[in-house]
Amino acid sequence: MMQFTGNPSHSLHQIAPFSIPTMNKNQIHQARPWPGFPTSKGLASFGDANCMEQLLVHCANAIESNDATLAQQIIWVLNNIAPPDGDSNQRLTSAFLRALIVRAAKSGSCKMLAAMANAHRNLSVETHTFSVIELANFVDLTPWHRFGFTTANAAILEAVEGYSVIHIVDLSSTYCMQIPTLIDAIANRFEGPPLVKLTVPGVPKDVPPLLDLTYEELGSKLVNFARSRNVMLEFRAVPSTHADGFASLIDQLRLQHLVYAEAGEALVINCHMMLHYIPEETSSPLPNTNSNPYTFQPTSNPSLRTMFLKALRGLNPTIAILVDEDADLTSNNLVCRLRSAFNYLWIPYDTVDTFLPIGSKQRQWYEANICWKVENVIAHEGLQRVERVESKSRWVQRMRNAEFRGVSFGDETASEVKTMLDEHAAGWGLKKEDDDLVLTWKGHNVVFATAWVPG
Structure with missing residues (x-):
């Protein structure tokens, strides 16, 4: 352990609570899922990690192909099954969902989603300075x-x-x-x-x-x-x-x-x-x-x-x-990179429950750093993608x-x-x-x- 002495800083930067803004009725019919899809009360069966990964993959493909309607529908589902304060798999999925919307905002694809992201400041990740x-x-x-x-x-x-x-x-x-x-x-x-x-x-x-x-x-x-x-x-x-x-x-x-x-x-x-x-x-x-x-x-x-x-x-x-x-x-293919990152970055989310209590400052700092990594891997390309x-x-x-x-x-x-x-x-x-x-x-x-x- 580092053995310096000094007074710790108490300033805190954390991730703001995340929510998907609701579009108006003319844009996506009150942001309802596609016909026949379960309502929010019937989404429990979509809560395992494999299903969340598949939904993220479909969302990524929809964003990359500029299919705003499909992307909105998948985002509606993910936002209901993966709250940012849920269990480890839900928090992991929420971080990836956030990163996909940031990607849409940066690339200009899915202009409807880009407008959503730009209108809401809660997509930013603020990391702590130690x-x-x-x-x-x-x-x-x-x-x-x-x-x-x-x-x-x-x-x-x-x-x-x-x-x-x-x-x-x-x-x-x-x-x-x-x-x-x-x-x-x-x-x-x-x-x-x-x-x-x-x-x-x-x-x-x-x-x-x-x-x-x-x-x-x-x-x-x-x-x-x-x-x-x-x-x-x-x-x-x-x-x-x-x-x-x-x-x-x-x-x-x-x-x-x-x-x-x-x-x-x-x-x-x-x-x-x-x-x-x-x-x-x-x-x-x-x-x-x-x-x-x-x-x-x-x-x-x-x-x-x-x-x-x-x-x-x-x-x-x-x-x-x-x-x-x-x-x-390192893959240049977004879906390949998403799958690889999802199947690795579950680990820090899974381990945090063993050493940091919910609501602690250190846990907020820890998960903000993971979210930063997820965003860099998913939302950025070229030399901006350093992870x-x-x-x-x-x-x-x-x-x-x-x-x-x-x-x-x-x-x-x-x-x-x-x-x-x-x-x-x-x-x-x-x-x-x-x-x-x-x-x-x-x-x-x-x-x-x-x-x-x-x-």
Whole structure:
């Protein structure tokens, strides 16, 4: 857990209550369903997750084909069977319904629905901006991030044993929340603590979770925390963003590699749920060679994601850790993407009942972040659609193609993870797939952790 001290912020941004506005009589005959369809009192049979998924698929097809009447009828049904304050499946479906209407408003298809969306402000998703203490407590609520922190830290500690200088490049979606625990472990090394250099991309994220500190302020807190553990920490934020594959960061790391490669410095690349924001093959391709943010010229037309991994390999890191969500949200086909997201994002809705009470502020923040993800996956296209999660198997292939070789997590690491999971609900589990570890919920893959060295 993050061990900073400070006063938590109490400001709250949440999702406004969601309702589908009623059209006037001339538009859709009082928004009644098609002839013969059950009234709202007879919709109980439509309440299971499979039926809700099918209705969402039909709604998506109707919106994409500009069939406003059919879309309105399906929305009427979904709005009656999936209230935003219902059970986990209903809240999940409500989030997808909201995202589909936002998509209609953005694309201009189904102009009637677009007018509805634009007339009602309750479709917006407002995410909370965390204080450091709030975020530290937030990520500790569930193994979703703690699993990655635990596996990564164990692999890093083993890889850097004996080094007097450790350079950690932290590509994390959680603002270095993993680092204090790692510093604690490093401080207790038998041979004494090393010098730790910590480099992060220093452009504020535009995806949740959001933090109310600048990177300079965050770095100052980390340096002070390390000093309290008798560890010397150098913190550096390099202006760089996922949108161009962290090209500026790579350039800076190349320069440092030239200087320090022969000095016995361990280079650790820690990627925690950040790389899936780098554009991949289904994003808009690089329009010409002049737009290539990297200094080398590719031999074909790879994605920024591929180029980034090859650039990492060129740095010859001591170890690279890749932790991410185990799903595929990259399809350019809306229905395929909707199905994949629906069959993955039920998990955070299902788990929240085990650790956050209904009506709590943290639960509102948690579900707002999920709604943001759903909207980004469903309502946006092109470079605006940044939630491009890929499956573990796809990432493994990418890493191998970049000439990395996988290394196995030890039994001690698995034991640490199991101990951590004992602090949470019984549905969480751990399994090993080849060299990798996978966090599960009720047997379903959630997050994977992989470790790599140059091949």
